[in-house]
Amino acid sequence: MNKYEQLAKEFLQEIIAFETVNPPGAEAVLARRIAEIMEGYGFQTEIQAISEGRANVIIRLGDHPNKIIFNGHLDVVPAGDGWKHQPFAVTEEGGRFYGRGTCDMKGAVAAMMAMAVKLKQENSLKDQELLLVFVADEEVSGQGSKAFTKTFAKGNRNWVIIGEPTSNHIHVGHRGIARLKVTLKGIQCHAGQPARGINANTLMAKFLLEVDALNQRMQDRKQAILPPPNISATKVNGGIKDNVIPGECQAILDIRTVPGDTSQKLIEEVESILSKLFGEEPNISWTVEGYIEVAPGITAPDHALVRTAAAAIQKVQAEAAKITYFDGCCDMSYFLESGFEGIICGPGSLDQAHTLDEYLSTDEFYQAIAIYEAIVLETQANGL
Numbered sequence: 185m186n187k188y189e190q191l192a193k194e195f196l197q198e199i200i201a202f203e204t205v206n207p208p209g210a211e212a213v214l215a216r217r218i219a220e221i222m223e224g225y226g227f228q229t230e231i232q233a234i235s236e237g238r239a240n241v242i243i244r245l246g247d248h249p250n251k252i253i254f255n256g257h258l259d260v261v262p263a264g265d266g267w268k269h270q271p272f273a274v275t276e277e278g279g280r281f282y283g284r285g286t287c288d289m290k291g292a293v294a295a296m297m298a299m300a301v302k303l304k305q306e307n308s309l310k311d312q313e314l315l316l317v318f319v320a321d322e323e324v325s326g327q328g329s330k331a332f333t334k335t336f337a338k339g340n341r342n343w344v345i346i347g348e349p350t351s352n353h354i355h356v357g358h359r360g361i362a363r364l365k366v367t368l369k370g371i372q373c374h375a376g377q378p379a380r381g382i383n384a385n386t387l388m389a390k391f392l393l394e395v396d397a398l399n400q401r402m403q404d405r406k407q408a409i410l411p412p413p414n415i416s417a418t419k420v421n422g423g424i425k426d427n428v429i430p431g432e433c434q435a436i437l438d439i440r441t442v443p444g445d446t447s448q449k450l451i452e453e454v455e456s457i458l459s460k461l462f463g464e465e466p467n468i469s470w471t472v473e474g475y476i477e478v479a480p481g482i483t484a485p486d487h488a489l490v491r492t493a494a495a496a497i498q499k500v501q502a503e504a505a506k507i508t509y510f511d512g513c514c515d516m517s518y519f520l521e522s523g524f525e526g527i528i529c530g531p532g533s534l535d536q537a538h539t540l541d542e543y544l545s546t547d548e549f550y551q552a553i554a555i556y557e558a559i560v561l562e563t564q565a566n567g568l
Contacts, residue, residue, distance in 0.1 A: 185550070188298045188299075188301065188302045188553055189298070189550045189553060191297075191298045191301060192294045192295050192297070192298035192549065192550070192553055193274075193294075193549075195221070195293075195294035195297050195298060196274055196281065196286070196290060196291060196294035196549070197273075197274045198217070198221075199214060199217075199218070199258075199285075199290050199293060199294060200272060200273065200274050200283040200284070200285055200286060200290055201272055201273060202214040202217070202258075202272075203272050204258050204259045204260055204285075205259070205260055205261070205262050205263070205284075206259035206260065206261065206320075206321060206323045206324050207324065208237065208238075209237070209238050209258075209259045209320055209321055209324075210237045210238065211237075211238050211239060211240075211258040211259055211320040211321075211328075212231070212233070212237050212238055212239035212320075213237075214258050215231055215239040215240060215241035215258060215318065215320070216231060216239070216241070218241050218243075218258075218293075218297070218318060219231060219241050219243070221297070222243045222297065222300070222301075222316075225301050225304060225305075226304060227243050227244065227245055227300070227304070228243070228244040228245075229241060229242065229243050229244070230242040230244075232331060232332065232335070234320050234321065234327050234328055234331055235327070238320045238321065238327070238328075239320060240317065240318065240319045240320055240328045240331065240332055241258075241316075241317075241318050242315060242316070242317050242318075242332070243297075243300065243315065243316040243317075243318075244313065244314070244315055245300060245303065245304055245309055245313070245314040245315075246309050246312065246313040246314055247313055248311060248312050248313040248339070249313075249339035249340040249341070250311065250312040250313065250339060250340055250341040250568075251312065251313050251315060251338070251339045251341060251342045251343065252312050252313070252314055252315070252343050252345075252559075252560060252563060253315045253316075253317055253342070253343065253344040253345070253524070254296040254299075254300075254314075254315070254316050254317070254344075254345050254347065254556060255316075255317045255318070255319065255329070255344050255345065255346045255347065255515065255519070255526075256289050256290070256292050256293040256296060256316075256317075256318050256319075256346075256347045256530075257289060257293075257318070257319050257320070257321075257322030257323070257328065257329075257515070258290070258293070258318050258319065258320055258328075259320055259321055259322060259323045259324075260284050260285040260288065260290070260323065261284075261288075261323055261538050263284045263540075264540060266540050267540055267541055268541055269282040269283065269541055270283070271283060271284040271542075272284060274286065276546065279545060279546050279547065280543040280544065280545060280546060281543060281544045281546060281549065282541055282542065282543045283542065283543075284542055285542070286532070286542055286543055286544040287349050287531075287532035287533065287536040287537055287542050287543065287544045288348070288349055288532065288534075288536070288537035288538065288542070289347055289348055289349060289530060289532070291349075291530070291531050291532055291544040291549050291552070292347025292348070292349075292530035292531060292532075292552060293318055293347065294549075295347070295530075295531060295549060295550075295552040295553045295556060296316050296347060296556055297316065298553050299553050299556040299557045299560075300314060300316055302553070302557060303557065303560060308557075308560070308561065309560065309564075310564050311564055311567075312341075312560075312563065312564065313339070314560065317332055317344075319331075319332060319515065322514065322515050325476075326478070326515050326518055328515075329515035329518040329519065330518055333518050333519055333521075333522035333524065334522065338523060338524070341525075341568070342523065342524045342525060343489045343524070343525050343526065343563070344516075344519050344524045344525070344526040344527075345493070345526065345527055345528075345529055345556070345559060346514060346515065346516050346519070346526055346527070346528045346529070346530070347528075347529065347530030347531075347552075348510060348512070348514045348528050348530050348534075349530050349531065349532030349533055349534050349536070349537060349544075350510065350528055350529055350530055350532075350534075351531070351532065351533050351548060352497065352501075352529060352530070352531055352548055352551055352552055352555055353497075353505065353506040353507070353508060353529070354490060354493050354494060354497065354505050354506065354507045354508075354527055354528075354529050355507075355508055355509055355510035355527065355528040355529065356409060356482060356483045356484070356485055356487075356490055356507060356508075356509065356527055356528075357409055357410055357480065357481055357482030357483060357509050357510065357516070358410075358480065358481055358482075358509060358510040358511075358512060358513050358514055358516055358517070358528070359410055359411070359413065359440040359441055359442055359480050359509075359513065360440070360441035360442075360445065360477070360478045360479045360480035360481075360513060360517060361438070361439070361440060361441065361476060361477070361478045361513045362439040362441055362445065362446075362447045362450050362474060362476065362477050362478075363436060363437065363438055363439070363474070363475055363476040363477075364436070364437040364439070364447070364450065364451060364454060364472055364473065364474050364475075365434060365435075365436055365437075365471075365472070365473045365475060366388075366391070366434065366435045366436075366437060366454065366458075366470065366471070366472050367432065367433070367434045367470060367471045367472075367473075368384050368387045368388050368391065368432070368433050368434075368435075368458075368462075368468070368469075368470045369384060369431060369432050369468065369469045369470065370382030370383055370384040370386075370387055370429075370430075370431050370432075370467065370468055371429075371431055371467055372424075372428060372429060372430060372431030372432075373428075373429045373431075374427070374428070374429070375426075375427040375428060375429055376427070378429050381429040381431065382429075382431075382465075382467055382468060383429050383430060384422055384430045384431055384432050384433035385422040385423060385430050385433050387433065387461075387462065387468060388420060388422060388433040388435055390461055391435075391457065391458065391461060392417050392420070392435065394457045394461065395415060395417055395437065395454075395457070398415055398453070398457065399414055399415045399416065402414055402415060405442065407442050407443075409482060409485065409508075409509050410442050410480065410482065410509050411509070412442070413439065413440055413441050413442045413445060414439070414440050415437055415438070415439045415440075415450075416437070416438050416439075417435050417436065417437055417438075418436050418437070418438045419434075419435065419436040420433065420434070420435045420436075421433065421434045421435075422434065437454070440513075441479075441480055442480055443480055443482070445480070446477070447474035447477045448474075450474070451472050451474055454472050455472055458470050458472070478513055478517055479517045479521060480517060481516040481517035481519075481520045481521075481526075482509075482520075483520070483525060483526060483527055485507055487525065488568055489525055489526070489527055490507065490527060492559060492562050492563050492566060492568060493505065493527055493529060493559050493562075494507065495562050496555060496558035496559040496561070496562040497529075497555055497558070499558055499562070500551065500554045500555050500558050501551070501555075510528050510534070511534055512534055512537070514528065516528055529555070529559075530552060531544060531545065531548035531549045531551065531552040532544045532545065532548060532549075533545075
């Protein structure tokens with residue numbers, strides 16, 4: 185283990201101890217601590233307040249119109265019960281670092297910090313400005329990245345590497361998310377007299393069968409890089425008491441979207457299904473509300489940033505970089521919508537994100553430091 189790997193491990197141990205569970209997040213305390221650490225190594229830092237108790241931290245090295253930005257998020261999902269290891273402490277065991285956020289994605293944050301220290305101490309950064317941008321609220325509504333992208337003064341070149349877990353492969357895009365709340369209303373009555381009512385749970389069951397059929401049709405919408413869209417009912421809630429025929433039932437639909445999809449189009453499609461099923465029934469009503477929309481994001485596989493990162497990874501790994509898509513959704517789309525150009529590349533597997541006993545491979549963690557440094561140096565070597 186070299187000194188920068190040791191440093192990254194120490195950074196990881198410290199930042200995992202901050203319980204930045206979202207909600208409420210409370211990332212400001214960790215943001216200030218990271219600023220304090222990096223100021224100790226001579227970096228310029230800025231705390232960008234988002235809301236009470238919530239903040240981004242921006243770390244800078246150099247001053248140049250060509251920007252290379254390494255982005256990570258400081259919030260984590262709740263730990264839940266049943267862990268074999270302490271969730272808010274790093275346990276090293278069997279080539280893994282266990283702890284909430286080791287994989288998603290404080291491991292990448294620690295690797296980026298160590299990489300930046302190495303560049304500074306070795307005076308390796310040339311002809312570009314390096315920024316580490318660690319944000320709040322990625323796990324819920326992206327307030328941190330939205331605030332940064334709206335206020336950052338972009339330069340001539342604005343490349344961003346987002347450290348979500350990709351096993352250090354290059355992911356050039358992700359599907360978006362739309363979430364809809366569907367409420368169906370029938371007629372409530374006594375369970376001993378079901379014919380006097382209209383069971384909203386039964387209505388919802390009929391509707392969800394049509395949602396499943398819609399999902400099957402969606403699989404025919406093949407994409408160049410991304411998988412097809414999909415729609416799933418993730419929550420259903422109906423009924424008020426064991427002996428009451430429910431008059432209302434609600435379902436949440438999670439839709440993974442591709443370019444061209446919008447919440448409005450999806451609402452219209454769901455409304456069409458409901459109209460065909462129940463439109464001629466005067467005692468049945470419904471509402472469809474959209475409450476989350478994140479656009480899909482994609483960078484062309486032949487983009488200069490992708491080629492640069494692929495060349496850097498090949499030098500570190502001695503094998504060709506894998507270029508694919510990210511299964512989850514992340515802040516990449518906010519950067520792309522604001523005129524940045526980006527990829528996703530970070531240590532860890534998405535399979536471990538949000539799980540009990542979340543872990544990060546120690547090999548991937550240390551390799552990420554070298555890959556991030558190689559991307560910076562490859563950019564300089566090619567005069568980009």
